[in-house]
Every structure is written in structure tokens, then in C-alpha cells.
Amino acid sequence: MIRILRGLAHKYFSDEEAVILFLLILAGVIFIIFFGSMLAPAIAAVIVAFILQGLVTKLNRLGIPEIVSIIGVFFVFLGLLIGVLFGLLPLIWTQVTGLAGEAPRIFREMQSYLEVLPEQYPTLISMEGINTIYNQVTTEAGRMTQWLVSFSLESIPDLVALLIYMVLLPILVFFFLKDRRVLLGAIARMLPSQRPMMVRIWHEVNLQCANYVRGKAVEILIVGGITYVAFKVLGMPYAALLSLMVGLSVVIPYIGAAVVTIPVAMIALFAFGWGSEFIWVMVVYGVIQALDGNVLVPILFSEVNNLHPVAIIVAVLFFGGIWGLWGVFFAIPLATMLKAIFSAWPVKNGQAEALPKES
Structure with a gap:
């Protein structure tokens, strides 16, 4: 066993750079597991900035100055974010609550469809099985409806946190775009020169x-x-x-x-x-x-x-x-x-x- 492990270590970790990279990946995974929820806005901002950087680069190639490209792309992102928050999300929430209100009628119709199946396929489907499935589905739907009703009261702390995230996210995205080279340079200085x-x-x-x-x-x-x-x-x-x-x-x-x-x-x-x-x-x-x-x-x-x-x-x-x-x-x-x-x-x-x- 020791000889096998030594052989694997020589094959994959004989390069000093490979060992450093492995330790960095391991430290990053552990860091995200324990602190990922705490730093969720920063992680989300890095991902959004990563997406927007491609558009900034394309505008630079067209001859537009970098700071102008960054500001223009940022305001487009800000407009989309405001549109989602005040346009799409209220509409989605309205439709979700409406669907929850119609759930009893939907399940009654579903029951009428299911009750026909044992008559059409008696050897494959039994009425007991249909009733079991129907009861499980209606139970889960009842829990979901109850959660929707109590959501507005129980989730006020989460909504406050979400509002804070929505303020932090655009700020972090702007600075990640603006100071991308500075931040990457700071990370590079901590790595081996070669x-x-x-x-x-x-x-x-x-x-x-x-x-x-x-x-x-x-x-x-x-x-x-x-x-x-x-x-x-x-x-x-x-x-x-x-x-x-x-x-x-x-x-x-x-x-x-x-x-x-x-x-x-x-x-x-x-x-x-x-x-x-x-x-x-x-x-x-x-x-x-x-x-x-x-x-x-x-x-x-x-x-x-x-x-x-x-x-x-x-x-x-x-x-x-x-x-x-x-x-x-x-x-x-x-x-x-x-x-x-x-x-x-x-x-x-x-x-x-x-x-x-x-x-």
C-alpha cells in the first residue's frame, strides 16, 4: 500500500506547483463549505462580474475606453436587476400564490382523471395505489400552501437580509469590474513567480x-x-x-x-x-x-x-x-x-x- 501511495505521489505530485495548486483547491473547497453562506453576496458578485467582463472586453475591442465600457455595462446590469426585482418577481409571486389558491380544484380534477385509470388498466393500476399517490400529493400540496400563507410573516428576517444582499451585490460587481486587474494582481503575488x-x-x-x-x-x-x-x-x-x-x-x-x-x-x-x-x-x-x-x-x-x-x-x-x-x-x-x-x-x-x- 505504501509503495502504491508513493508511486501515486511521484506521478501526480512530484511537481511543486502541482502540490501548491492542490492545497489551494482543498483550502478553497473547505472555505466555501464553512463560509459559503456567509459570503454568498461576494461569491454571487464574482460570478456576475465574470459574466459581464466578456461584454466589457468586446466593447474595449470596439475602441470604447475601459472605464466607459465598465460604467455602461454596469448600468445595463443594474437596470436588469431592478426590472427583475420590481417587475418579474412580483408577477411570479402573484402567479405562485394564485396557483396555490387553485390547488384544491386542480387536485379534484386530478382525482377524477386518476379514478378512471384502474377501470381502463385493471391489471396494471389498482384503486388502492391511486388513493395512496393522491393522498401523498395532496398532503405535500397542503404543506406547501401553508408555507406560502405563513411565508410573509416568518421570513421577514430573510427578506431584510435579501434586501441587504441586493444593495451589496451591485456595489461588489462594480468594484470587481473596475479593479479586476488590481485584485488579480494581488492574488498573483501570493503565488509562485514561476x-x-x-x-x-x-x-x-x-x-x-x-x-x-x-x-x-x-x-x-x-x-x-x-x-x-x-x-x-x-x-x-x-x-x-x-x-x-x-x-x-x-x-x-x-x-x-x-x-x-x-x-x-x-x-x-x-x-x-x-x-x-x-x-x-x-x-x-x-x-x-x-x-x-x-x-x-x-x-x-x-x-x-x-x-x-x-x-x-x-x-x-x-x-x-x-x-x-x-x-x-x-x-x-x-x-x-x-x-x-x-x-x-x-x-x-x-x-x-x-x-x-x-x-
């Missing part, structure tokens, strides 16, 4: 993660916006809420689309019944998903090395288990970063032959 591997990893991570995160932000806006317009034209209730869910579902490939299809189909069924309107809603929704996967994603992520579906699912499970919802949201960028680190990691003696790339 760091070719770290520089190579930084460029790879910057290319892959920046393209992915910015591409996902654009994809969410496009998919969510098109879904909202389509649902409004079709007369779909709760169009804003559903389009937000569809837009955010693209963050988790495969899993997100499968999960969000259930509420879309259920609300369309209860709104229109088994008819042509329901079919039109599902066809349009299917077309949007198909165009997103086969047209929009290849255009936005042409420069990103796509992860294998198994790697995506494992990343979602792993990071979601560590950091909850935030881990699920950032699972793919984190997995992309790890892939870039493993690709650039120095390996000595007995290095395995590279596998042929998939066509």
Missing part, C-alpha cells in the same frame, strides 16, 4: 467556464423569453411562472428539461383538458426544447468541450449534495473547471497513453 501550469489552467478555465456561464445566461433569457411569448399566445395560465421554470431548466441538461415537463403538462391538462389546445401547448413546448438542444446550444457553446451525460449527472448529484440548490445551479461550471484542471495536471513517469478523441 507558475506555467497555473497559467495554463487559468487560461483553460477562463475560456471554458466563461463561455459556458455567459452562454447559459443568454440561453436562459432566450428560452425563457420565447416560452413566455408562446404560452401567452396560446392562452396558457401562469405563463410567467412556467417560462421562468423552463428558462432555468436549461442550467441542468437532460434532468432539467425532464423535470419541468411535468408541471407544464399538468397545468396545460387542467387548463384545457384532453383536446387540441393541450396538444398545441405540448407540441410548441417540444419544438422549443428541440430548437434549444439542436440549434441554440451548438451556436452558444461551440467553443466549449461538452461533458459526457454521465459526468453531468454525477456533477449535479455531487455538488448538489454538498451545496444544495447552489451546487445544482453551478454543477456544470464546476465540473468544466475540474475537467480543465485534470487536463493540464502534470503527470510524470508511467503516464498513460492518451485515449483517442471521440468523433
